[in-house]
Amino acid sequence: MRLSVQGIVKRFGATTALGGVDLDLAEGEFLTILGPSGSGKTTLLKVVAGFEAPDAGRVRLGEEDVTEVSPRQRDVGMVFQNYALFPHLTVAQNVAFPLEMRRRPKPEIAKRVTEALALVELGALSGRLPRQLSGGQQQRVALARAVVFGPRLLLLDEPFGALDRKLREGLQLEVRRLQRRLGLTTLFITHDQEEALVMSDRIAVMNHGRLDQVGAPAEVYARPATRFVADFLGESNLLEGEARGDAVAVPGFGPVPVACPPGPATLLLRPEALRLDAKAAGLDCRATGRVVETIFLGLSAKLRIRVEGGPEVLARVPLRPSTPPPAGEGATVALGFAAEDVHVVPRG
């Protein structure tokens, strides 16, 4: 179902946790709120779930204004980081709980629990207690419990936070498949930018209680709307320069031919767009630099380079068996980039 959040303000004493948040989710959309610790992500989720009342603004589900509606009546499924399963209930009893609360008939409960457990492939463990399950299995039970009653909306607050990397990646794909299959509108919270890029239809980047940008992952990555977004999402070189209309003068690199209103300017250059094969065609800007550090990452290497007469930059170069190893510390390198790979970060 559609979710619409308008003008949400939430204060805790002198702290403004949410400073006017507007957000719309289309039916079946998976939207991730991405932001650093303390930026207001959980508070927004609590307002949507009904656990916190906003000081201003409205929350709508479909056509219904639910701002004053109790959490129970909102029919929202939720999964949190620390699996809040009932320890004394079996897997099946945990999943049945939301249906018992809604006083559904016994045969319907049995049928739905079986279906929900099959969805997360835990049918065989239905008689176990939570403490007899792994962390990943417990989160899948929590997920089954969140969707078993056919919620209007699914809220996920860092559900993989406590899991190791491999398990997390498996569950990310599983959640996404399940969400697509059920066509569930989903609001997901994470501070992990990679997770946000992998999972989302759209990402909303939160900065001090406000959304700096809402857009598709590729859009937010390539064309960040603010300096904060450019810095927070992915690795970045933020080159400071002086714009003269048709070019921005960047120390060490010279004029970068991009359109930008006169004045101080910030250019975003992703590490993978910085080329160390200086003979490559189509490079508009070139510089010389000294390698400060080389980090081997398997498929690629990351180099920190001090540009002569300019800033320190980060380059990421792909590694293939046929290419020579990347330049080591202390080496002098020629580097460059194409103007079309540069994004002018809007001011303000």
Ligand SMILES: Nc1ncnc2c1ncn2[C@@H]1O[C@H](COP(=O)(O)OP(=O)(O)OP(=O)(O)O)[C@@H](O)[C@H]1O
């Ligand atoms: N119940 C509360 N009482 C007072 N201040 C609160 C309360 N809940 C949240 N805050 C404050 O509101 C701000 C936003 O907190 P919130 O938990 O929403 O951030 P978050 O982005 O979810 O952070 P994290 O990723 O660490 O969970 C913080 O400054 C926090 O200290």
